[in-house]
Structure formats: structure tokens, C-alpha cells
Amino acid sequence: MSLAMYQQNILDHYKYPRNFGPLLGAQHHAHVANPLCGDELDFFLKFDEQEKIAAVKFTGQGCTISIASASMLSEKIKGLSRAESEKLTKDDVLKLLGVEVNPARLRCATLSLEAVQQALGHH
Amino acid sequence: MLSTETIKNDFPMFKANPKLVYLDSTATSLKPQAVIDAEREYYEQYGVNVHRGVYALSVRATDAYEGAREKVRKFINAKSTKEIIFTRNATEAINLVANTFGKSIGRGDAILTTEMEHHSNIVPWLPPPTPSALRAAPPNQGGAELRWIRVTDNGELDLSNLGELLKGVKLVAITQMSNVLGMVNDVKMIAKKAHSVGAKILVDAAQSTPHMPVDVQDLDADFLVFSGHKMLAPTGIGALYAKQEILQDLPPFLRGGDMILEVTKEGAQWNELPWKFEAGTPNIAGTIGLGAAIDYLQKIGMDNVWQHEQELTRYGLEQLSQISGVKVLGAPTTPAATPPLQGGVTSPPPTADARPSLGKLGIGRAGGAGRGAIFAFTIDGVHPHDIGSILDEQGVAIRAGHHCAMILHRKFGLPATARASCYLYNSKKDIDQLVKGIIKIQGMFA
Numbered sequence: 001m002s003l004a005m006y007q008q009n010i011l012d013h014y015k016y017p018r019n020f021g022p023l024l025g026a027q028h029h030a031h032v033a034n035p036l037c038g039d040e041l042d043f044f045l046k047f048d049e050q051e052k053i054a055a056v057k058f059t060g061q062g063c064t065i066s067i068a069s070a071s072m073l074s075e076k077i078k079g080l081s082r083a084e085s086e087k088l089t090k091d092d093v094l095k096l097l098g099v100e101v102n103p104a105r106l107r108c109a110t111l112s113l114e115a116v117q118q119a120l121g122h123h
Numbered sequence: 124m125l126s127t128e129t130i131k132n133d134f135p136m137f138k139a140n141p142k143l144v145y146l147d148s149t150a151t152s153l154k155p156q157a158v159i160d161a162e163r164e165y166y167e168q169y170g171v172n173v174h175r176g177v178y179a180l181s182v183r184a185t186d187a188y189e190g191a192r193e194k195v196r197k198f199i200n201a202k203s204t205k206e207i208i209f210t211r212n213a214t215e216a217i218n219l220v221a222n223t224f225g226k227s228i229g230r231g232d233a234i235l236t237t238e239m240e241h242h243s244n245i246v247p248w249l250p251p252p253t254p255s256a257l258r259a260a261p262p263n264q265g266g267a268e269l270r271w272i273r274v275t276d277n278g279e280l281d282l283s284n285l286g287e288l289l290k291g292v293k294l295v296a297i298t299q300m301s302n303v304l305g306m307v308n309d310v311k312m313i314a315k316k317a318h319s320v321g322a323k324i325l326v327d328a329a330q331s332t333p334h335m336p337v338d339v340q341d342l343d344a345d346f347l348v349f350s351g352h353k354m355l356a357p358t359g360i361g362a363l364y365a366k367q368e369i370l371q372d373l374p375p376f377l378r379g380g381d382m383i384l385e386v387t388k389e390g391a392q393w394n395e396l397p398w399k400f401e402a403g404t405p406n407i408a409g410t411i412g413l414g415a416a417i418d419y420l421q422k423i424g425m426d427n428v429w430q431h432e433q434e435l436t437r438y439g440l441e442q443l444s445q446i447s448g449v450k451v452l453g454a455p456t457t458p459a460a461t462p463p464l465q466g467g468v469t470s471p472p473p474t475a476d477a478r479p480s481l482g483k484l485g486i487g488r489a490g491g492a493g494r495g496a497i498f499a500f501t502i503d504g505v506h507p508h509d510i511g512s513i514l515d516e517q518g519v520a521i522r523a524g525h526h527c528a529m530i531l532h533r534k535f536g537l538p539a540t541a542r543a544s545c546y547l548y549n550s551k552k553d554i555d556q557l558v559k560g561i562i563k564i565q566g567m568f569a
């Protein structure tokens with residue numbers, strides 16, 4: 001059921017992505033892309049003194065699922081510790097989306113997680 | 124127009140999926156019962172190997188297999204069955220040329236292609252990806268320069284500097300119909316120009332043979348390739364046409380059984396054409412299926428198929444252009460209203476109200492410019508994958524992505540497009556369903 005993917009809150013996150021834009025002074029940044037569909041995401045992270053994520057922003061272009069998942073993930077990880085954010089899995093992202101993502105679109109859903117994981121690994 | 128209701132009855136896919144609006148024939152076509160039956164009959168009644176057997180069943184299999192070769196010969200009007208080599212698909216046929224003829228193209232030479240090619244007609248001509256190990260080893264070109272005929276904003280080839288581009292060119296590798304733009308190239312004229320500088324021309328006919336009459340002698344193509352699965356035949360069967368005098372001198376591509384006359388410890392003597400290029404047991408059932416597909420198409424008539432799709436092209440462009448926020452790649456109208464290409468396309472512009480007859484437009488046999496029923500489009504603010512998913516929900520099957528044409532998409536600044544494409548079983552109703560779906564999508568994203 002692909003229409004089920006297009007719930008109102010997903011469309012809302014797509015049309016009005018949260019934490020969208022560049023982040024000045026970011027300590028961590030990663031760029032990920034899926035050349036097959038042309039989706040691209042840049043994630044920027046900043047930690048505070050307690051090693052918690054103080055600020056997160058992202059830029060990029062993509063389909064509803066990839067932008068909505070990036071938007072939701074950016075809200076989710078704000079305030080998390082490094083260890084907590086490193087533990088996030090594909091299932092966590094799918095849970096955030098709250099809809100059944102059809103297999104052909106799974107990569108769209110997880111692109112944002114890939115970006116966050118890479119950003120955490122790259123100083 | 125063709126009676127699509129009658130035609131649909133020949134395609135079991137519509138029985139299994141009665142609501143299906145199939146607009147992805149550019150990727151692969153559906154198969155009529157006659158093709159499926161031909162394959163099944165081979166396996167059920169005479170499913171033995173070809174060529175070497177002396178018993179009656181093997182003779183029957185050989186006759187069917189070689190009979191399909193004759194059908195292909197006639198279908199594209201080749202002079203001889205020696206010029207028809209079966210491959211898995213268009214891609215393999217191009218690789219065959221790249222790995223045989225292509226080996227004679229080297230440093231200081233050039234290969235000319237276009238920005239609208241499918242990856243299958245680009246990647247075999249590209250230099251190997253890494254400079255070191257790979258460069259020394261296989262492909263075709265020992266460092267030949269790859270040149271590009273530019274695509275204009277209208278989706279046409281910019282042939283204004285063709286003479287300049289052809290300098291030093293040994294091979295022109297060009298599609299007859301773009302699988303994204305639907306634009307038809309005047310390969311006959313380009314062949315003439317190529318030959319005048321001593322270059323050969325390879326025509327990628329993967330999108331033309333299914334939809335229009337193709338005549339290799341009239342085009343004067345040196346090589347022409349196509350895939351069966353896009354023209355009602357099974358997957359895994361395609362063909363290479365090449366002029367006999369060229370094939371004669373080329374080394375074999377693959378080696379093994381069937382492609383030899385005699386083997387000794389010292390060496391082997393290659394088989395005659397076309398078998399020299401068909402090593403190993405071929406796709407017998409698929410080839411017989413291809414023959415049945417050609418029978419089916421010829422019963423309807425390729426002129427009629429093309430006319431039917433011209434009607435769909437006109438209707439589709441008209442309908443899609445009326446939706447604001449939707450952009451279709453390629454020329455905005457059918458060639459009937461389009462002036463001839465710059466740079467020497469010879470076909471005269473038909474009058475606006477004249478049904479463009481094949482002869483007049485020079486499409487197909489004459490190889491003139493035109494446009495097929497392929498609509499690559501975008502909807503403002505909606506990603507092509509979302510377009511594809513939501514249309515799917517409404518029973519409309521289209522494709523979303525770069526359609527193996529990254530260079531073309533990059534050129535238009537688009538990572539991807541949605542693409543709807545038609546064939547002989549599609550009607551205006553299918554386009555209406557597409558339009559309805561698009562309007563629904565626009566509502567969701569408004």
C-alpha cells in the first residue's frame with residue numbers, strides 16, 4: 001500500500017522540513033547521496049560541553065520519504081548523547097516515520113540515518 | 124487508431140491484472156499469448172538442441188531457430204541472414220561490436236556519440252574507470268577520444284557542427300529513438316555524413332524496432348542493435364545486425380562450441396557467418412519467441428503501430444501540457460508541427476493538418492526526425508519516486524529515475540524524471556488515467 005506512505009504528517013515534514021538549512025560552526029558534517037534517484041542529504045551536528053547534540057541541521061533534496069525521515073530524525077536526535085545517537089537503527093527511523101515503507105523505497109527512508117552515522121564518525 | 128480492446132485480449136497480463144494501466148513499455152513490453160505459446164510449444168514438443176542433431180526433432184528445432192533469423196532479416200530488411208547475430212539483448216550486441224570492431228579504434232581516433240544515449244551505448248565506449256591495471260586490459264578503445272553530439276533544450280540533436288565533430292571519427296554510435304525524450308534521430312542522414320568521412324555507424328534501435336518500420340539498407344547502417352523484450356518477445360533475446368563485409372573481417376567475440384568448423388590442438392577454424400559470433404547453445408526458446416513476436420507485429424503492420432502511437436504522442440503531449448506545474452522533456456509537439464531540425468535534416472515540414480504519413484515525414488524507412496510516445500516529465504515540488512509510488516496506487520505503472528540516461532538528466536539539471544511510455548495496447552484512456560493521477564498528486568502536495 002504505497003498511498004499509506006503518504007500520511008499527512010509525512011507530507012507535512014516534506015513540505016515544511018524541520019531543522020532545514022546549513023549550520024554555522026558545525027563540528028560534524030556528512031554528505032550522502034543515492035545516485036539512483038538523485039537524493040542528496042547533508043547533515044550538520046554540533047555538540048555541547050556535556051557531549052549532547054546541541055544543534056542539528058540538514059540540507060538536501062529528495063523524495064517525500066527521504067526528506068520526511070531526515071526532518072523527523074533531526075528532531076529525534078537533538079539532545080541525545082553521542083552514545084545514544086550512535087545506537088540508532090534503521091528500525092528506529094522506520095518507527096519515526098510510522099508508516100509502512102515499501103521495499104523499493106527503503107533506501108530513501110534510511111539515507112538520513114546514514115548521514116547521521118557518517119557525521120558522527122567524521123570529525 | 125488500433126483497436127486496443129481487441130489487442131489487449133491477446134495479452135494475458137491484462138487478464139491477470141484487469142485494471143492495469145501499463146505505461147512502462149519503454150522498459151519492457153508485455154507479451155502476447157502467441158509469443159508465450161511459441162516458447163511453450165518448443166519446450167513441450169521439440170525442446171532439443173539445434174544444429175548438431177541428425178534426428179527429426181533437432182531438425183525441427185534448428186528450422187524454428189533459423190526460421191526466426193529469417194524473420195528478423197525480413198523485419199529489418201537485411202540482405203542476408205548472415206548479417207543477423209542473436210545476442211541476449213541490445214547491450215550485449217553493442218558490447219560485441221565494442222570488443223571486436225571497437226578494438227581497431229585507437230589513440231588518435233574518435234568515437235562520436237550523443238548526450239541522449241542509453242548507458243548501454245555509452246559505457247562500452249568509455250575509457251576504463253581506473254588508469255592503471257584495467258586500462259591495459261580489455262575494452263575496445265586504446266584511448267580513442269569520445270565525442271558528444273549536444274542535445275538542445277528541445278531535446279533535439281544539435282547537428283550544426285556535425286562536420287567538425289566527425290573529424291577523425293571511426294565510429295558513430297547513436298540511438299534512433301531516445302528512451303527518455305522519445306525523440307527520433309535522422310540516422311539515415313547522419314549515416315551518410317559518417318560514411319563520407321570513412322566512419323561506420325552503429326544504430327541503437329532498441330526503441331525504434333518495437334515502434335516503427337526499420338530498414339537497415341535504407342538507413343545504410345553498418346551496425347544496428349535491438350532487444351526482443353521491448354518488442355513483445357521474451358527477455359534474454361536480442362540481435363545485432365552488421366553488414367556482411369564488416370562481419371567477415373571481425374574476430375569472434377566469444378569462443379567455444381558452435382562457432383567453429385574444425386578444432387585441432389594447434390588451433391581452430393571459425394565457423395561461417397553468422398554462427399562465428401554465436402558461441403555455445405543459444406537461447407532457442409527466446410529466439411523462437413522473437414520470431415512469433417515479429418509475426419504478431421507484422422500482422423498488425425509496423426506502419427499502423429507507428430501511426431497509433433503518433434496519435435497517442437499528440438494526445439499525450441496535448442493533455443500533459445495543459446496541466447500547470449508539469450513539464451515534459453523533449454519537443455513540446457509532434458513533428459507535424461515542429462520545424463525540421465537545424466543542421467540539415469531533410470524531411471520537409473508537413474502541413475499542420477496533414478496526417479503525417481510515414482513517407483512524408485520520413486520517419487522509419489526514411490529515418491527522419493520525429494517523436495514517439497514516451498513522456499518523461501516532472502511535477503513541480505514532487506519527487507519522481509513519489510509520482511511513481513502514488514500512480515502505482517492508482518493502477519498506473521510508470522517508471523521513475525534516470526532511465527539509464529544520467530548524462531541526459533544531468534544536462535537538464537534533473538536527478539530523475541517520471542516516465543510514461545506507450546505501446547500498441549495503450550489507448551487515450553490510459554493517458555487520461557495518467558492525467559487523473561497527476562492531478563491527484565498535485566492535490567496531495569498542494
Ligand SMILES: Cc1ncc(COP(=O)(O)O)c(C=O)c1O
Nearest residue numbers: 212213214241243302329330350
Ligand atoms: C535506447 C535504448 N538502448 C538500449 C537499451 C538497452 O536494452 P537492454 O537492456 O535490453 O540491453 C535500452 C533499454 O532500455 C534503450 O532504451
